[in-house]
Amino acid sequence: METNDSVEIAEIEIDLLLEAIYRRYGYDFRNYSRVSLERRLLQFLNDAEYKTYSEVTGRLLRDSLFFHKLAAYFSISVTALFRDPFFYKAVQEKVVPLLRTWAHFKIWHAGCATGEEAYSMAILLNDEKLLGRAMLYATDISQPALDTAKAGVYPLDTVKQGSINYLNADGTSSLSKYYHAKYGAALLDSSLKKKITFSQHNLVIDKSFGEMQMIVCRNVLIYFNQDLQNQVLELFWDSLEYGGFLCLGDKESLMFSSVADKFITIDEKARIYKKKI
Numbered sequence: 001m002e003t004n005d006s007v008e009i010a011e012i013e014i015d016l017l018l019e020a021i022y023r024r025y026g027y028d029f030r031n032y033s034r035v036s037l038e039r040r041l042l043q044f045l046n047d048a049e050y051k052t053y054s055e056v057t058g059r060l061l062r063d064s065l066f067f068h069k070l071a072a073y074f075s076i077s078v079t080a081l082f083r084d085p086f087f088y089k090a091v092q093e094k095v096v097p098l099l100r101t102w103a104h105f106k107i108w109h110a111g112c113a114t115g116e117e118a119y120s121m122a123i124l125l126n127d128e129k130l131l132g133r134a135m136l137y138a139t140d141i142s143q144p145a146l147d148t149a150k151a152g153v154y155p156l157d158t159v160k161q162g163s164i165n166y167l168n169a170d171g172t173s174s175l176s177k178y179y180h181a182k183y184g185a186a187l188l189d190s191s192l193k194k195k196i197t198f199s200q201h202n203l204v205i206d207k208s209f210g211e212m213q214m215i216v217c218r219n220v221l222i223y224f225n226q227d228l229q230n231q232v233l234e235l236f237w238d239s240l241e242y243g244g245f246l247c248l249g250d251k252e253s254l255m256f257s258s259v260a261d262k263f264i265t266i267d268e269k270a271r272i273y274k275k276k277i
Protein backbone atom coordinates (compact mmCIF):
# COMPACT_ATOMS: atom_id res chain seq x y z
CA MET A 1 0.00 0.00 0.00
CA GLU A 2 1.22 3.51 -0.81
CA THR A 3 2.11 5.60 2.24
CA ASN A 4 1.45 9.35 2.38
CA ASP A 5 5.20 9.86 2.20
CA SER A 6 5.64 7.88 -0.99
CA VAL A 7 2.72 9.74 -2.64
CA GLU A 8 4.24 13.08 -1.65
CA ILE A 9 7.69 12.05 -2.88
CA ALA A 10 6.25 10.90 -6.23
CA GLU A 11 4.45 14.27 -6.57
CA ILE A 12 7.71 16.16 -6.02
CA GLU A 13 9.55 13.88 -8.43
CA ILE A 14 6.91 14.44 -11.12
CA ASP A 15 7.16 18.23 -10.66
CA LEU A 16 10.94 17.99 -11.08
CA LEU A 17 10.62 15.70 -14.11
CA LEU A 18 8.23 18.14 -15.86
CA GLU A 19 10.53 21.05 -14.98
CA ALA A 20 13.51 19.12 -16.41
CA ILE A 21 11.64 18.46 -19.67
CA TYR A 22 10.70 22.13 -19.96
CA ARG A 23 14.20 23.45 -19.29
CA ARG A 24 16.04 20.85 -21.33
CA TYR A 25 13.71 20.43 -24.34
CA GLY A 26 11.29 23.41 -24.21
CA TYR A 27 8.15 21.21 -24.03
CA ASP A 28 5.88 22.53 -21.32
CA PHE A 29 3.67 19.82 -19.83
CA ARG A 30 3.55 21.51 -16.41
CA ASN A 31 -0.05 22.64 -16.83
CA TYR A 32 -1.43 19.52 -18.43
CA SER A 33 -4.35 18.05 -16.57
CA ARG A 34 -2.62 16.26 -13.71
CA VAL A 35 -4.70 13.10 -13.31
CA SER A 36 -4.31 11.84 -16.88
CA LEU A 37 -0.68 12.96 -17.01
CA GLU A 38 0.18 10.97 -13.88
CA ARG A 39 -1.62 7.95 -15.30
CA ARG A 40 0.48 8.08 -18.45
CA LEU A 41 3.72 8.69 -16.54
CA LEU A 42 3.04 5.65 -14.39
CA GLN A 43 2.43 3.61 -17.53
CA PHE A 44 5.80 4.78 -18.88
CA LEU A 45 7.55 4.00 -15.59
CA ASN A 46 6.22 0.43 -15.69
CA ASP A 47 6.89 -0.13 -19.41
CA ALA A 48 10.44 1.25 -19.15
CA GLU A 49 10.98 -0.80 -15.96
CA TYR A 50 12.12 2.07 -13.77
CA LYS A 51 11.36 2.24 -10.06
CA THR A 52 11.33 6.02 -9.54
CA TYR A 53 10.60 9.17 -11.56
CA SER A 54 13.97 10.57 -10.46
CA GLU A 55 15.75 7.82 -12.39
CA VAL A 56 13.67 8.70 -15.46
CA THR A 57 14.57 12.39 -15.05
CA GLY A 58 18.28 11.57 -14.79
CA ARG A 59 18.23 9.62 -18.03
CA LEU A 60 16.03 11.92 -20.09
CA LEU A 61 18.23 14.94 -19.31
CA ARG A 62 21.08 13.22 -21.16
CA ASP A 63 19.27 11.05 -23.71
CA SER A 64 16.99 12.84 -26.16
CA LEU A 65 15.77 9.59 -27.77
CA PHE A 66 14.59 8.45 -24.36
CA PHE A 67 12.81 11.78 -23.89
CA HIS A 68 10.98 11.36 -27.21
CA LYS A 69 9.81 7.90 -26.14
CA LEU A 70 8.35 9.44 -23.00
CA ALA A 71 6.79 12.37 -24.91
CA ALA A 72 4.92 9.87 -27.09
CA TYR A 73 3.04 8.78 -23.95
CA PHE A 74 1.78 12.36 -23.45
CA SER A 75 0.72 12.77 -27.02
CA ILE A 76 -2.27 10.56 -27.60
CA SER A 77 -2.93 10.84 -31.31
CA VAL A 78 -6.26 9.04 -31.52
CA THR A 79 -8.29 10.39 -34.42
CA ALA A 80 -10.34 9.27 -37.44
CA LEU A 81 -11.64 10.40 -40.79
CA PHE A 82 -14.92 12.25 -40.25
CA ARG A 83 -14.70 11.58 -36.51
CA ASP A 84 -18.02 12.56 -34.89
CA PRO A 85 -20.01 12.89 -38.14
CA PHE A 86 -22.49 15.35 -36.55
CA PHE A 87 -19.61 17.83 -36.30
CA TYR A 88 -19.09 17.85 -40.09
CA LYS A 89 -22.85 18.07 -40.64
CA ALA A 90 -22.95 21.17 -38.44
CA VAL A 91 -19.98 22.69 -40.31
CA GLN A 92 -21.70 22.02 -43.61
CA GLU A 93 -25.04 23.49 -42.52
CA LYS A 94 -23.90 26.43 -40.42
CA VAL A 95 -20.38 27.41 -41.40
CA VAL A 96 -20.09 26.61 -45.09
CA PRO A 97 -22.75 29.20 -46.15
CA LEU A 98 -20.67 31.89 -44.43
CA LEU A 99 -17.36 30.60 -45.79
CA ARG A 100 -18.85 31.12 -49.24
CA THR A 101 -18.91 34.86 -48.57
CA TRP A 102 -15.08 34.93 -48.43
CA ALA A 103 -13.12 34.91 -51.71
CA HIS A 104 -10.29 33.09 -49.92
CA PHE A 105 -10.14 31.65 -46.45
CA LYS A 106 -7.66 29.95 -44.12
CA ILE A 107 -8.43 27.14 -41.70
CA TRP A 108 -6.14 26.05 -38.88
CA HIS A 109 -6.45 22.53 -37.45
CA ALA A 110 -4.64 22.77 -34.12
CA GLY A 111 -3.71 19.37 -32.66
CA CYS A 112 -4.33 17.56 -35.96
CA ALA A 113 -2.65 14.30 -34.84
CA THR A 114 -2.12 12.04 -37.87
CA GLY A 115 -4.04 14.37 -40.20
CA GLU A 116 -7.42 12.68 -40.73
CA GLU A 117 -9.34 15.69 -39.39
CA ALA A 118 -7.73 18.09 -41.88
CA TYR A 119 -8.21 15.67 -44.80
CA SER A 120 -11.88 15.29 -43.81
CA MET A 121 -12.31 19.07 -43.93
CA ALA A 122 -10.61 19.23 -47.34
CA ILE A 123 -13.01 16.55 -48.63
CA LEU A 124 -16.04 18.40 -47.25
CA LEU A 125 -14.85 21.63 -48.89
CA ASN A 126 -14.22 19.85 -52.17
CA ASP A 127 -17.77 18.43 -52.11
CA GLU A 128 -18.99 21.99 -51.54
CA LYS A 129 -16.81 23.24 -54.43
CA LEU A 130 -14.96 25.48 -52.00
CA LEU A 131 -11.58 23.77 -51.77
CA GLY A 132 -10.09 26.04 -54.43
CA ARG A 133 -10.63 29.06 -52.17
CA ALA A 134 -9.23 27.39 -49.05
CA MET A 135 -5.82 26.98 -47.51
CA LEU A 136 -5.57 24.57 -44.59
CA TYR A 137 -2.86 24.62 -41.92
CA ALA A 138 -2.62 21.57 -39.69
CA THR A 139 -0.33 21.52 -36.69
CA ASP A 140 0.61 19.23 -33.84
CA ILE A 141 3.27 18.94 -31.17
CA SER A 142 4.11 15.38 -32.28
CA GLN A 143 6.52 15.02 -35.20
CA PRO A 144 5.83 11.28 -35.72
CA ALA A 145 2.09 12.07 -35.98
CA LEU A 146 2.85 14.83 -38.51
CA ASP A 147 5.03 12.48 -40.58
CA THR A 148 2.05 10.13 -40.93
CA ALA A 149 -0.21 13.10 -41.73
CA LYS A 150 2.11 14.31 -44.50
CA ALA A 151 2.28 10.84 -46.07
CA GLY A 152 -1.54 10.60 -46.10
CA VAL A 153 -1.44 6.79 -46.10
CA TYR A 154 -3.79 4.98 -43.73
CA PRO A 155 -4.76 1.32 -43.12
CA LEU A 156 -7.67 0.41 -45.36
CA ASP A 157 -9.85 -0.89 -42.53
CA THR A 158 -9.72 2.46 -40.68
CA VAL A 159 -10.55 4.25 -43.92
CA LYS A 160 -13.56 1.94 -44.33
CA GLN A 161 -14.80 3.18 -40.93
CA GLY A 162 -14.13 6.69 -42.26
CA SER A 163 -16.41 5.92 -45.23
CA ILE A 164 -19.24 5.07 -42.83
CA ASN A 165 -18.61 8.27 -40.89
CA TYR A 166 -18.58 10.22 -44.15
CA LEU A 167 -22.01 8.86 -45.12
CA ASN A 168 -23.33 9.65 -41.63
CA ALA A 169 -22.05 13.18 -42.10
CA ASP A 170 -24.22 13.39 -45.26
CA GLY A 171 -21.20 13.10 -47.57
CA THR A 172 -22.38 13.64 -51.11
CA SER A 173 -20.36 11.00 -52.97
CA SER A 174 -18.27 8.00 -51.99
CA LEU A 175 -15.11 8.43 -49.95
CA SER A 176 -13.34 5.97 -52.29
CA LYS A 177 -13.27 8.81 -54.82
CA TYR A 178 -10.61 10.42 -52.60
CA TYR A 179 -8.10 7.58 -52.21
CA HIS A 180 -6.27 4.84 -54.06
CA ALA A 181 -6.24 1.46 -52.33
CA LYS A 182 -3.09 -0.65 -52.55
CA TYR A 183 -1.77 -3.55 -50.44
CA GLY A 184 -4.24 -2.98 -47.60
CA ALA A 185 -3.53 0.75 -47.39
CA ALA A 186 -5.33 3.83 -48.67
CA LEU A 187 -3.32 6.67 -50.19
CA LEU A 188 -5.24 9.93 -50.06
CA ASP A 189 -5.49 11.97 -53.23
CA SER A 190 -2.72 14.48 -53.93
CA SER A 191 -5.33 17.16 -54.73
CA LEU A 192 -6.21 17.11 -51.00
CA LYS A 193 -2.59 16.98 -49.84
CA LYS A 194 -1.51 20.02 -51.75
CA LYS A 195 -4.13 22.17 -49.98
CA ILE A 196 -2.83 21.31 -46.49
CA THR A 197 0.39 22.54 -44.90
CA PHE A 198 1.41 20.31 -41.99
CA SER A 199 3.84 21.74 -39.46
CA GLN A 200 4.99 21.34 -35.90
CA HIS A 201 3.50 23.81 -33.45
CA ASN A 202 3.23 23.66 -29.68
CA LEU A 203 0.05 25.34 -28.47
CA VAL A 204 1.57 25.96 -25.05
CA ILE A 205 4.67 27.92 -26.02
CA ASP A 206 4.43 28.88 -29.71
CA LYS A 207 2.78 32.02 -31.04
CA SER A 208 -0.06 32.41 -33.50
CA PHE A 209 0.97 32.27 -37.13
CA GLY A 210 -1.48 34.50 -38.87
CA GLU A 211 -5.11 35.48 -39.16
CA MET A 212 -7.51 32.61 -39.76
CA GLN A 213 -11.15 32.52 -40.81
CA MET A 214 -11.69 29.24 -38.98
CA ILE A 215 -9.89 27.29 -36.27
CA VAL A 216 -10.65 23.67 -35.45
CA CYS A 217 -9.27 22.30 -32.19
CA ARG A 218 -11.05 19.16 -31.06
CA ASN A 219 -10.06 16.67 -28.35
CA VAL A 220 -6.93 18.62 -27.40
CA LEU A 221 -7.93 21.07 -24.65
CA ILE A 222 -9.05 18.13 -22.49
CA TYR A 223 -5.36 17.48 -21.79
CA PHE A 224 -4.85 20.96 -20.32
CA ASN A 225 -5.81 22.45 -16.96
CA GLN A 226 -8.15 25.48 -16.83
CA ASP A 227 -5.37 28.11 -16.88
CA LEU A 228 -3.71 26.54 -19.87
CA GLN A 229 -7.05 26.14 -21.65
CA ASN A 230 -7.65 29.88 -21.17
CA GLN A 231 -4.18 30.71 -22.47
CA VAL A 232 -4.75 28.62 -25.62
CA LEU A 233 -8.27 30.00 -26.15
CA GLU A 234 -6.83 33.55 -25.97
CA LEU A 235 -4.31 32.49 -28.64
CA PHE A 236 -7.20 31.31 -30.82
CA TRP A 237 -9.11 34.56 -30.26
CA ASP A 238 -5.99 36.49 -31.35
CA SER A 239 -5.59 34.26 -34.41
CA LEU A 240 -9.15 34.66 -35.71
CA GLU A 241 -10.57 37.33 -37.97
CA TYR A 242 -13.68 39.07 -36.56
CA GLY A 243 -16.63 36.91 -37.67
CA GLY A 244 -14.35 33.86 -37.88
CA PHE A 245 -15.26 30.44 -36.44
CA LEU A 246 -13.84 28.50 -33.53
CA CYS A 247 -14.78 24.81 -33.59
CA LEU A 248 -14.09 22.84 -30.41
CA GLY A 249 -16.17 19.68 -30.86
CA ASP A 250 -18.41 18.17 -28.21
CA LYS A 251 -15.74 17.37 -25.56
CA GLU A 252 -14.79 21.00 -24.89
CA SER A 253 -16.66 24.22 -24.36
CA LEU A 254 -16.11 27.95 -24.07
CA MET A 255 -18.41 28.06 -21.06
CA PHE A 256 -16.54 29.30 -17.96
CA SER A 257 -13.51 30.24 -20.09
CA SER A 258 -11.91 33.69 -20.11
CA VAL A 259 -13.08 34.33 -23.71
CA ALA A 260 -16.70 33.14 -23.26
CA ASP A 261 -18.20 36.61 -23.83
CA LYS A 262 -16.10 37.29 -26.93
CA PHE A 263 -17.90 34.66 -29.02
CA ILE A 264 -21.46 33.77 -29.94
CA THR A 265 -22.62 30.18 -30.16
CA ILE A 266 -23.39 28.90 -33.66
CA ASP A 267 -23.97 25.24 -32.81
CA GLU A 268 -24.47 24.07 -29.25
CA LYS A 269 -23.76 20.35 -29.75
CA ALA A 270 -20.74 20.65 -32.07
CA ARG A 271 -19.51 23.63 -29.99
CA ILE A 272 -19.00 25.94 -32.93
CA TYR A 273 -18.54 29.61 -32.04
CA LYS A 274 -18.21 32.85 -33.98
CA LYS A 275 -15.87 35.64 -32.92
CA LYS A 276 -17.92 38.73 -32.06
CA ILE A 277 -17.45 41.80 -34.19
Ligand SMILES: C[S@@+](CC[C@H](N)C(=O)[O-])C[C@H]1O[C@@H](n2cnc3c(N)ncnc32)[C@H](O)[C@@H]1O
Binding pocket: 074, 075, 076, 077, 078, 079, 080, 083, 110, 111, 112, 113, 114, 117, 139, 140, 141, 142, 145, 201, 202, 203, 204, 217, 218, 219, 220, 223
Ligand atom coordinates in the same frame (compact mmCIF):
# COMPACT_ATOMS: atom_id res chain seq x y z
C1 LIG B 1 -6.72 13.11 -29.42
S1 LIG B 1 -5.73 13.93 -30.60
C2 LIG B 1 -6.95 14.91 -31.43
C3 LIG B 1 -6.86 14.79 -32.92
C4 LIG B 1 -7.97 15.48 -33.70
N1 LIG B 1 -8.05 16.88 -33.41
C5 LIG B 1 -9.29 14.81 -33.47
O1 LIG B 1 -10.12 15.33 -32.72
O2 LIG B 1 -9.53 13.72 -34.01
C6 LIG B 1 -4.88 15.15 -29.58
C7 LIG B 1 -3.67 15.73 -30.26
O3 LIG B 1 -3.26 16.89 -29.53
C8 LIG B 1 -1.86 16.98 -29.65
N2 LIG B 1 -1.31 17.87 -28.61
C9 LIG B 1 -1.18 17.64 -27.29
N3 LIG B 1 -0.58 18.67 -26.69
C10 LIG B 1 -0.31 19.60 -27.67
C11 LIG B 1 0.30 20.87 -27.69
N4 LIG B 1 0.79 21.41 -26.58
N5 LIG B 1 0.40 21.54 -28.88
C12 LIG B 1 -0.08 20.98 -30.02
N6 LIG B 1 -0.68 19.76 -30.07
C13 LIG B 1 -0.79 19.08 -28.90
C14 LIG B 1 -1.41 15.53 -29.50
O4 LIG B 1 -0.11 15.33 -30.02
C15 LIG B 1 -2.48 14.77 -30.29
O5 LIG B 1 -2.08 14.51 -31.60
